[in-house]
Amino acid sequence: MTYSVQFGDLWPSIRVSLLSEQKYGALVNNFAAWDHVNAKLEQLSAKDFVNKAISHWELQSEGGESAAPSPASWACSPNLRCFTFARGDVSRFPPARPGSLGVMDYYLMDAASLLPVLALGLQPGDIVLDLCAAPGGKTLALLQTGCCRNLAANDLSTSRVARLQKILHSYVPQEIRDKNRVRVTSWDGRKWGELEGDTYDRVLVDVPCTTDRHSLHEEENNIFKRSRKKERQILPVLQMQLLAAGLLATKPGGHVVYSTCSLSHLQNEYVVQGAIELLANQYSIQVQVEDLTHFRRLFMDTFCFFSSCQVGELVIPNLMANFGPMYFCKMRRLT
Numbered sequence: 001m002t003y004s005v006q007f008g009d010l011w012p013s014i015r016v017s018l019l020s021e022q023k024y025g026a027l028v029n030n031f032a033a034w035d036h037v038n039a040k041l042e043q044l045s046a047k048d049f050v051n052k053a054i055s056h057w058e059l060q061s062e063g064g065e066s067a068a069p070s071p072a073s074w075a076c077s078p079n080l081r082c083f084t085f086a087r088g089d090v091s092r093f094p095p096a097r098p099g100s101l102g103v104m105d106y107y108l109m110d111a112a113s114l115l116p117v118l119a120l121g122l123q124p125g126d127i128v129l130d131l132c133a134a135p136g137g138k139t140l141a142l143l144q145t146g147c148c149r150n151l152a153a154n155d156l157s158t159s160r161v162a163r164l165q166k167i168l169h170s171y172v173p174q175e176i177r178d179k180n181r182v183r184v185t186s187w188d189g190r191k192w193g194e195l196e197g198d199t200y201d202r203v204l205v206d207v208p209c210t211t212d213r214h215s216l217h218e219e220e221n222n223i224f225k226r227s228r229k230k231e232r233q234i235l236p237v238l239q240m241q242l243l244a245a246g247l248l249a250t251k252p253g254g255h256v257v258y259s260t261c262s263l264s265h266l267q268n269e270y271v272v273q274g275a276i277e278l279l280a281n282q283y284s285i286q287v288q289v290e291d292l293t294h295f296r297r298l299f300m301d302t303f304c305f306f307s308s309c310q311v312g313e314l315v316i317p318n319l320m321a322n323f324g325p326m327y328f329c330k331m332r333r334l335t
Contacts, residue, residue: 003263010306010316014263017317018213018325024093025049025111025323027137028081029171030144032099037106038081044091046083049111049302050076050118057298075121076295077145084111084302087320104170109137112303112315112326116204116259119295119330122147126201131189131246134160136167138206143172143182152200154185154192161186190241193248201254205246207239209260209267212325213317236266236274243275247287250333255290258312259328268327269310276331290330 004011026046028037038048054076083106085091099105117138122128122145133139134155142151155161165184168177187195210223210232223232243258250256258275260267272289279285289311296305296313304318312329 006263006265007306007316013318014316014325017319017322018216020319020322021090022110022213022317023084023090023322024108025082025084025114026093026096026106027109027114027141027144028083028106029099029104030079030081030146031171031173031176032101032103032105034081037099038083041083041093041106044083044085044093045089046085046091046093048081049084049299050080050082050114053298053301056301075123076118076298077120077122077142078147079145080114080118080141082111082114087302090322098170101173103173107137107140107167107171110261110323110326112323113137113261114141115295115299115303115313115315115326116206116257116328117141117145119292119328120202120204120255120257121330122202125149127199128152129192129196129200129203129246129249130154131192131203131205131242131249132156132207133184134164136164138204139164140167140171142204143168143176148182150181150183152183152185152196154187154189156186156188158186190238190245192245195249197248198251200250203246203250203254203256204259205243205256206259207242207267207271209235209239209262210264212262212264214261236271239267239271240274240278243271244278247275247279247285247331247333248283252333252335254333256287256331256333257328258331259326261324261326263314263316263325263327265310268314268329269312272311272329272331284335286334288332288334290332292328292330 096104127150128148129152133153139153276287303315306314315324315326
Protein backbone atom coordinates (compact mmCIF):
# COMPACT_ATOMS: atom_id res chain seq x y z
CA MET A 1 0.00 0.00 0.00
CA THR A 2 2.81 2.40 0.92
CA TYR A 3 4.77 1.78 -2.28
CA SER A 4 1.71 2.06 -4.54
CA VAL A 5 1.31 5.61 -3.16
CA GLN A 6 5.05 6.39 -3.40
CA PHE A 7 5.57 5.03 -6.93
CA GLY A 8 2.10 5.34 -8.47
CA ASP A 9 1.88 3.76 -11.94
CA LEU A 10 5.41 2.35 -11.65
CA TRP A 11 4.57 0.15 -8.66
CA PRO A 12 3.00 -2.87 -10.49
CA SER A 13 6.13 -3.19 -12.66
CA ILE A 14 8.47 -2.84 -9.64
CA ARG A 15 6.40 -5.35 -7.67
CA VAL A 16 6.45 -8.06 -10.35
CA SER A 17 10.20 -7.51 -10.82
CA LEU A 18 10.83 -7.91 -7.08
CA LEU A 19 8.92 -11.21 -7.19
CA SER A 20 10.95 -12.41 -10.20
CA GLU A 21 14.47 -13.79 -10.30
CA GLN A 22 17.13 -11.22 -9.51
CA LYS A 23 20.00 -10.44 -11.90
CA TYR A 24 23.57 -10.65 -10.70
CA GLY A 25 26.87 -9.13 -11.65
CA ALA A 26 30.30 -10.80 -11.41
CA LEU A 27 32.80 -8.53 -9.66
CA VAL A 28 36.23 -9.53 -10.96
CA ASN A 29 38.75 -10.28 -8.22
CA ASN A 30 41.83 -8.18 -9.04
CA PHE A 31 43.87 -10.38 -6.68
CA ALA A 32 43.21 -13.38 -8.96
CA ALA A 33 44.53 -13.74 -12.53
CA TRP A 34 42.04 -11.03 -13.53
CA ASP A 35 42.89 -10.94 -17.27
CA HIS A 36 42.11 -14.66 -17.47
CA VAL A 37 38.89 -14.10 -15.48
CA ASN A 38 37.89 -11.24 -17.83
CA ALA A 39 38.38 -13.50 -20.87
CA LYS A 40 36.34 -16.27 -19.25
CA LEU A 41 33.42 -13.91 -18.52
CA GLU A 42 33.56 -12.40 -22.02
CA GLN A 43 33.19 -15.93 -23.45
CA LEU A 44 29.82 -16.07 -21.65
CA SER A 45 28.80 -12.92 -23.64
CA ALA A 46 28.81 -10.84 -20.46
CA LYS A 47 30.13 -7.25 -20.55
CA ASP A 48 32.02 -5.19 -17.97
CA PHE A 49 29.35 -2.53 -17.35
CA VAL A 50 31.74 -0.17 -15.51
CA ASN A 51 34.42 0.14 -18.17
CA LYS A 52 31.85 0.03 -20.97
CA ALA A 53 30.12 3.09 -19.46
CA ILE A 54 33.38 4.98 -18.88
CA SER A 55 34.67 4.20 -22.41
CA HIS A 56 31.35 5.36 -23.88
CA TRP A 57 31.59 8.61 -21.90
CA GLU A 58 35.20 9.18 -23.01
CA LEU A 59 34.22 8.64 -26.67
CA GLN A 60 31.39 11.16 -26.34
CA SER A 61 33.74 13.68 -24.70
CA GLU A 62 36.34 13.28 -27.45
CA GLY A 63 33.61 13.80 -30.06
CA GLY A 64 32.61 17.00 -28.28
CA GLU A 65 29.03 15.73 -27.92
CA SER A 66 28.80 16.25 -24.22
CA ALA A 67 29.28 19.15 -21.88
CA ALA A 68 29.76 16.52 -19.21
CA PRO A 69 31.91 17.28 -16.17
CA SER A 70 35.49 16.02 -16.09
CA PRO A 71 36.13 12.63 -14.44
CA ALA A 72 37.56 14.43 -11.38
CA SER A 73 34.17 15.90 -10.53
CA TRP A 74 32.27 12.61 -10.59
CA ALA A 75 35.36 10.51 -9.91
CA CYS A 76 34.28 6.86 -10.00
CA SER A 77 36.36 4.65 -7.75
CA PRO A 78 39.02 3.11 -10.04
CA ASN A 79 40.01 -0.45 -11.00
CA LEU A 80 36.56 -2.00 -10.58
CA ARG A 81 35.42 -4.56 -13.18
CA CYS A 82 31.94 -6.00 -12.97
CA PHE A 83 30.37 -8.13 -15.70
CA THR A 84 26.63 -8.30 -16.35
CA PHE A 85 24.46 -9.84 -19.03
CA ALA A 86 22.65 -7.50 -21.43
CA ARG A 87 19.20 -6.07 -20.72
CA GLY A 88 16.59 -8.80 -21.04
CA ASP A 89 19.22 -11.59 -20.90
CA VAL A 90 18.43 -13.74 -17.83
CA SER A 91 21.50 -16.00 -18.12
CA ARG A 92 23.19 -16.95 -14.87
CA PHE A 93 26.87 -16.87 -14.03
CA PRO A 94 28.38 -20.19 -12.90
CA PRO A 95 29.36 -20.29 -9.20
CA ALA A 96 32.75 -18.70 -8.47
CA ARG A 97 35.71 -21.06 -8.06
CA PRO A 98 39.25 -20.69 -6.72
CA GLY A 99 41.63 -19.70 -9.52
CA SER A 100 45.30 -20.46 -10.19
CA LEU A 101 46.45 -17.98 -7.48
CA GLY A 102 44.47 -19.71 -4.74
CA VAL A 103 41.76 -17.02 -4.36
CA MET A 104 38.27 -16.93 -5.85
CA ASP A 105 37.96 -15.59 -9.42
CA TYR A 106 34.91 -13.36 -9.00
CA TYR A 107 32.23 -12.40 -6.50
CA LEU A 108 28.54 -12.66 -7.46
CA MET A 109 26.48 -9.72 -6.24
CA ASP A 110 23.58 -7.50 -7.24
CA ALA A 111 25.49 -5.27 -9.68
CA ALA A 112 23.59 -2.23 -8.32
CA SER A 113 25.40 -2.83 -5.00
CA LEU A 114 28.60 -1.68 -6.70
CA LEU A 115 27.17 1.79 -7.42
CA PRO A 116 27.64 3.18 -3.86
CA VAL A 117 31.31 2.09 -3.97
CA LEU A 118 31.79 3.63 -7.44
CA ALA A 119 30.08 6.84 -6.27
CA LEU A 120 32.39 7.12 -3.25
CA GLY A 121 35.17 8.08 -5.69
CA LEU A 122 38.16 6.61 -3.86
CA GLN A 123 41.58 8.15 -4.51
CA PRO A 124 44.96 6.44 -3.93
CA GLY A 125 46.04 6.68 -0.28
CA ASP A 126 42.55 7.21 1.15
CA ILE A 127 41.75 6.23 4.74
CA VAL A 128 38.38 4.47 4.42
CA LEU A 129 35.61 3.32 6.78
CA ASP A 130 32.88 0.82 5.89
CA LEU A 131 30.61 1.39 8.90
CA CYS A 132 28.09 -1.46 8.34
CA ALA A 133 30.34 -3.80 6.37
CA ALA A 134 28.86 -7.31 6.57
CA PRO A 135 28.27 -9.54 4.68
CA GLY A 136 31.23 -8.07 2.78
CA GLY A 137 30.55 -7.49 -0.94
CA LYS A 138 31.08 -3.72 -0.74
CA THR A 139 34.11 -4.12 1.55
CA LEU A 140 35.62 -6.45 -1.03
CA ALA A 141 34.89 -3.89 -3.78
CA LEU A 142 36.57 -1.13 -1.72
CA LEU A 143 39.70 -3.29 -1.51
CA GLN A 144 39.58 -4.01 -5.26
CA THR A 145 40.15 -0.31 -6.00
CA GLY A 146 43.72 -0.55 -4.65
CA CYS A 147 43.21 2.89 -3.08
CA CYS A 148 42.83 2.09 0.63
CA ARG A 149 45.82 3.08 2.74
CA ASN A 150 43.75 1.88 5.72
CA LEU A 151 40.36 0.21 5.65
CA ALA A 152 38.20 -0.15 8.76
CA ALA A 153 35.37 -2.65 8.21
CA ASN A 154 32.84 -2.70 11.03
CA ASP A 155 29.56 -4.46 11.75
CA LEU A 156 27.70 -4.78 15.04
CA SER A 157 26.62 -8.38 14.36
CA THR A 158 29.39 -10.86 15.25
CA SER A 159 27.79 -13.61 13.12
CA ARG A 160 27.74 -11.26 10.10
CA VAL A 161 31.35 -10.24 10.82
CA ALA A 162 32.28 -13.94 10.61
CA ARG A 163 30.79 -13.99 7.06
CA LEU A 164 32.78 -10.87 6.20
CA GLN A 165 36.02 -12.48 7.46
CA LYS A 166 35.27 -15.58 5.39
CA ILE A 167 34.85 -13.49 2.20
CA LEU A 168 38.09 -11.59 2.86
CA HIS A 169 39.97 -14.88 3.37
CA SER A 170 38.49 -16.39 0.18
CA TYR A 171 39.19 -13.39 -2.06
CA VAL A 172 42.09 -11.38 -0.65
CA PRO A 173 45.63 -12.75 -0.13
CA GLN A 174 46.98 -12.46 3.42
CA GLU A 175 49.76 -10.02 2.45
CA ILE A 176 47.22 -7.66 0.85
CA ARG A 177 45.03 -7.77 3.95
CA ASP A 178 48.09 -6.88 6.03
CA LYS A 179 49.40 -4.23 3.61
CA ASN A 180 46.02 -2.52 3.41
CA ARG A 181 45.82 -2.69 7.20
CA VAL A 182 42.30 -4.07 7.04
CA ARG A 183 40.87 -3.75 10.51
CA VAL A 184 37.68 -5.71 11.15
CA THR A 185 35.67 -4.68 14.22
CA SER A 186 32.27 -5.37 15.77
CA TRP A 187 31.41 -2.10 17.48
CA ASP A 188 28.21 -0.07 17.68
CA GLY A 189 28.49 2.10 14.57
CA ARG A 190 26.36 4.85 16.16
CA LYS A 191 29.30 5.66 18.47
CA TRP A 192 31.90 6.02 15.68
CA GLY A 193 31.82 9.81 15.74
CA GLU A 194 32.96 9.71 19.37
CA LEU A 195 35.46 6.88 18.80
CA GLU A 196 37.22 8.22 15.69
CA GLY A 197 35.90 11.67 14.77
CA ASP A 198 37.38 13.65 11.84
CA THR A 199 39.52 10.66 10.77
CA TYR A 200 38.45 9.28 7.37
CA ASP A 201 38.70 10.54 3.78
CA ARG A 202 35.80 8.33 2.58
CA VAL A 203 33.05 6.62 4.55
CA LEU A 204 30.47 4.13 3.30
CA VAL A 205 27.31 3.92 5.42
CA ASP A 206 25.36 0.95 3.98
CA VAL A 207 22.77 0.73 6.74
CA PRO A 208 20.52 -2.10 7.97
CA CYS A 209 17.16 -1.66 6.21
CA THR A 210 13.99 -3.54 5.29
CA THR A 211 15.97 -5.35 2.51
CA ASP A 212 12.84 -5.28 0.36
CA ARG A 213 13.73 -7.97 -2.18
CA HIS A 214 15.19 -10.36 0.39
CA SER A 215 12.17 -9.85 2.69
CA LEU A 216 9.80 -11.00 -0.08
CA HIS A 217 11.64 -14.29 -0.55
CA GLU A 218 12.94 -15.25 2.90
CA GLU A 219 10.66 -16.13 5.82
CA GLU A 220 13.34 -16.72 8.46
CA ASN A 221 13.88 -13.72 10.77
CA ASN A 222 11.87 -11.54 8.36
CA ILE A 223 11.81 -7.83 9.31
CA PHE A 224 8.07 -7.72 8.43
CA LYS A 225 7.18 -10.33 11.09
CA ARG A 226 4.70 -9.02 13.61
CA SER A 227 7.20 -9.63 16.42
CA ARG A 228 9.67 -7.20 14.74
CA LYS A 229 7.15 -4.40 14.16
CA LYS A 230 8.69 -2.04 16.72
CA GLU A 231 12.19 -2.67 15.36
CA ARG A 232 10.95 -1.93 11.83
CA GLN A 233 9.28 1.30 12.90
CA ILE A 234 12.41 2.68 14.54
CA LEU A 235 14.72 1.69 11.63
CA PRO A 236 14.88 5.27 10.21
CA VAL A 237 16.07 6.53 13.63
CA LEU A 238 18.88 3.93 13.70
CA GLN A 239 19.75 4.76 10.08
CA MET A 240 19.95 8.48 10.85
CA GLN A 241 22.18 7.83 13.88
CA LEU A 242 24.52 5.68 11.78
CA LEU A 243 24.72 8.26 8.98
CA ALA A 244 25.37 11.05 11.50
CA ALA A 245 28.17 8.95 13.05
CA GLY A 246 29.64 8.31 9.59
CA LEU A 247 29.62 12.04 8.82
CA LEU A 248 31.25 12.85 12.17
CA ALA A 249 33.96 10.24 11.48
CA THR A 250 34.78 11.96 8.16
CA LYS A 251 37.45 14.65 7.87
CA PRO A 252 36.20 18.09 6.81
CA GLY A 253 36.34 17.97 3.00
CA GLY A 254 35.82 14.18 3.00
CA HIS A 255 32.98 12.23 1.38
CA VAL A 256 30.27 9.89 2.65
CA VAL A 257 27.96 7.65 0.66
CA TYR A 258 24.76 6.52 2.37
CA SER A 259 23.03 3.46 0.88
CA THR A 260 20.15 1.02 1.45
CA CYS A 261 18.52 -1.80 -0.51
CA SER A 262 15.06 -0.43 0.32
CA LEU A 263 12.59 1.48 -1.86
CA SER A 264 11.24 3.43 1.12
CA HIS A 265 11.77 7.19 1.01
CA LEU A 266 11.45 7.12 4.83
CA GLN A 267 14.68 5.07 4.90
CA ASN A 268 16.31 6.95 2.02
CA GLU A 269 15.85 10.68 1.36
CA TYR A 270 14.26 11.41 4.75
CA VAL A 271 17.22 9.87 6.58
CA VAL A 272 19.73 11.91 4.55
CA GLN A 273 17.84 15.16 5.15
CA GLY A 274 17.40 14.34 8.86
CA ALA A 275 21.10 13.57 9.40
CA ILE A 276 22.18 16.79 7.62
CA GLU A 277 19.82 18.83 9.85
CA LEU A 278 21.07 16.99 12.96
CA LEU A 279 24.72 17.82 12.18
CA ALA A 280 23.90 21.46 11.44
CA ASN A 281 21.84 21.94 14.62
CA GLN A 282 23.80 19.87 17.15
CA TYR A 283 27.38 20.17 15.89
CA SER A 284 27.34 23.26 13.59
CA ILE A 285 28.74 21.01 10.84
CA GLN A 286 27.72 21.79 7.27
CA VAL A 287 27.14 18.89 4.87
CA GLN A 288 26.43 19.22 1.15
CA VAL A 289 24.64 16.64 -1.00
CA GLU A 290 26.60 15.99 -4.21
CA ASP A 291 24.75 15.92 -7.53
CA LEU A 292 24.87 12.41 -9.07
CA THR A 293 22.93 13.24 -12.26
CA HIS A 294 25.97 12.58 -14.44
CA PHE A 295 26.65 9.35 -12.56
CA ARG A 296 23.07 8.23 -13.27
CA ARG A 297 23.47 9.05 -16.99
CA LEU A 298 26.71 7.10 -17.07
CA PHE A 299 25.05 3.85 -15.95
CA MET A 300 21.49 4.18 -17.29
CA ASP A 301 22.16 1.60 -20.02
CA THR A 302 22.60 -1.07 -17.34
CA PHE A 303 20.18 0.01 -14.59
CA CYS A 304 16.69 1.46 -14.33
CA PHE A 305 16.73 4.63 -12.19
CA PHE A 306 13.76 6.29 -10.45
CA SER A 307 13.53 9.84 -11.77
CA SER A 308 11.86 11.52 -8.77
CA CYS A 309 14.26 11.23 -5.80
CA GLN A 310 14.51 14.46 -3.81
CA VAL A 311 18.17 13.69 -3.06
CA GLY A 312 20.39 10.80 -4.17
CA GLU A 313 19.66 8.09 -6.72
CA LEU A 314 17.49 4.97 -6.61
CA VAL A 315 17.86 1.89 -8.82
CA ILE A 316 14.43 0.30 -9.18
CA PRO A 317 13.89 -3.33 -10.24
CA ASN A 318 12.70 -3.76 -13.81
CA LEU A 319 12.07 -7.04 -15.64
CA MET A 320 14.56 -6.05 -18.37
CA ALA A 321 17.22 -5.04 -15.81
CA ASN A 322 16.26 -6.80 -12.60
CA PHE A 323 18.82 -5.26 -10.24
CA GLY A 324 18.13 -3.44 -6.98
CA PRO A 325 16.48 -1.83 -5.22
CA MET A 326 19.55 0.21 -4.33
CA TYR A 327 19.44 3.76 -2.99
CA PHE A 328 22.63 5.82 -2.64
CA CYS A 329 23.39 9.43 -1.85
CA LYS A 330 26.82 11.08 -1.83
CA MET A 331 27.61 13.85 0.64
CA ARG A 332 30.59 16.08 1.31
CA ARG A 333 31.36 17.29 4.79
CA LEU A 334 32.22 20.97 4.39
CA THR A 335 33.22 21.93 7.97
